[in-house]
Amino acid sequence: MAEDQIDPDRTNEGALAGLRVLDLSQVMSGPYCTMMLADLGADVIKIESPDAGDQSRRSWGYSVIGEDSRAFLSLNRNKRSVVLDLKADAGRDRFFELVRSADIVVENFRPGTTTRLGVDYDAVRAVNPKIIYASISGFGQTGPYANYPGYDLIAQAMTGVMSVMGEPGRAPIKSAIPIADLGAGMFLTIAILGAVVARGRTGDGQYVETSLFEAALAMSVWESTEFWSTGKSPQPIGSANRMSAPYQALATKDGYLTIGANNEKFWRILCDVLDAPDLIADPRFIDNDARLTNREILAAELQARFRTRTTDEWVEDLLAAGVPAGPIRDYQQVLTSDPHTRAREMVISFDHPVEGTTYALGSPLKLRGTPVSSHPSPPPLLGEHTEEVLHDLTDHQTGRAGD
Known part of the structure; x- marks a missing residue:
């Protein structure tokens, strides 16, 4: 069927x-x-x-x-x-x-x-x-x-x-x-x-x-995993993910978006969309472990680029390139005007x-x-x-x- x-x-x-x-x-x-x-x-x-x-x-x-x-x-x-x-x-x-x-x-x-x-x-x-x-x-x-x-x-x-x-x-x-x-x-x-x-x-x-x-x-799947892997209690990390980076919310020119570049393919495509080949070559971000270790530094680098354009502009380009992304909406938008x-x-x-x-x-x-x-x-x-x-x-x- x-x-x-x-x-x-x-x-x-x-x-x-x-x-x-x-x-x-x-x-x-x-x-x-x-x-x-x-x-x-x-x-x-x-x-x-x-x-x-x-x-x-x-x-x-x-x-x-x-x-x-x-x-x-x-x-x-x-x-x-x-x-x-x-x-x-x-x-x-x-x-x-x-x-x-x-x-x-x-x-x-x-x-x-x-x-x-x-x-x-x-x-x-x-x-x-x-x-x-x-x-x-x-x-x-x-x-x-x-x-x-x-x-x-x-x-x-x-x-x-x-x-x-x-x-x-x-x-x-x-x-x-x-x-x-x-x-x-x-x-x-x-x-x-x-x-x-x-x-x-x-x-x-x-x-x-x-x-x-x-x-x-x-x-608490990821939190328990982090504890048993490191022996340390997990700490607050805002909207970020404990297992991959970048995977979080970031500010744009007029609001916020979320990105899920949680593997090497998406990471490289994200850098292409941002026109940031320097980030790919940066040893601080060379793989997921490095990006997790330097998550706050990475977020600051990305933030500076995302602030140059609007949420809708970035989301459109990211989705067109195949990078998981979406705008942060409030409940009025979701419940009254969202076609999905x-x-x-x-x-x-x-x-x-x-x-x-x-x-x-x-x-x-x-x-x-x-x-x-x-x-x-x-x-x-x-x-x-x-x-x-x-x-x-x-x-x-x-x-x-x-x-």
Whole structure:
């Protein structure tokens, strides 16, 4: 099949159609995981407390018209909301009735909370042995830090991530993108899908978990490599790369660009575009090891040349010559006027019953046979689907009793 053709036999259902997920999670890491599962077609039922529901509905991000924050809206599309009080016997009973027809449970409470509520893995497995029970916590279910609060900032600090962020000699900063939270959500999604495949082979469910700590540390591939190679803790290097040079952001006449001349071929072409044969012959830059050793000197040499023309002029010439390069853009440019963002359907919208037309990031998951919908259902109002889901549950039980 040609790359630009769509399989005419593809199904309109998502890849995970038929899987039911009970989502006990809130704020970011868990909801990010379950949103990916929902985007892929799983029926995600968000179980929320009767007081205010997911914490992010009220206390995170921006509220525009209604009470639900834009933070909540950005992470909960394609889900149904059911209000259950898990602290009450009636609420737990209803939850376990849902467990009987569920495939996956996702939670991101602090370790021990689900046991106190009586909805931990052992209790759920007793009702449905095939269940896949997935947990995210700050530092994992075991180990000396298991009961530490689970915050992205703290995970970035304690895994070394903040020690390498920013410019040399400056105070530690965190990654503006919450890599521990989002990384944990992605890693848990992978673990869940692996468990689904394993269950198809063995018939058994299982418990899977990850943590913000492990997610941030697992992404420290180059930093750990540098430490084990040199015996020294990596230090901040700004936008540069630990393994090759030049590979970083540099200022131009009117802004900034990035270049990725990370091998000898690209390095020589870059010097040709800059009309700088002297840099090729310079022993300080003779190979990648030399360029890494003299990275700051090299950056200054390149900077002086790049400042003579505009970002767009340089990027056009570099790309034409085959050197990886790109402009540094802000989010207004990326989200409103970038043609590639639009072509890749990375900005979508939904009609929210309170907020009206609301924009969100599209899914990065591109499946040709079972595509992710570019027209998602809006994030649910608190308890919006309680009656619908429990009514379906009653019908199911009545039908089962009559069999």
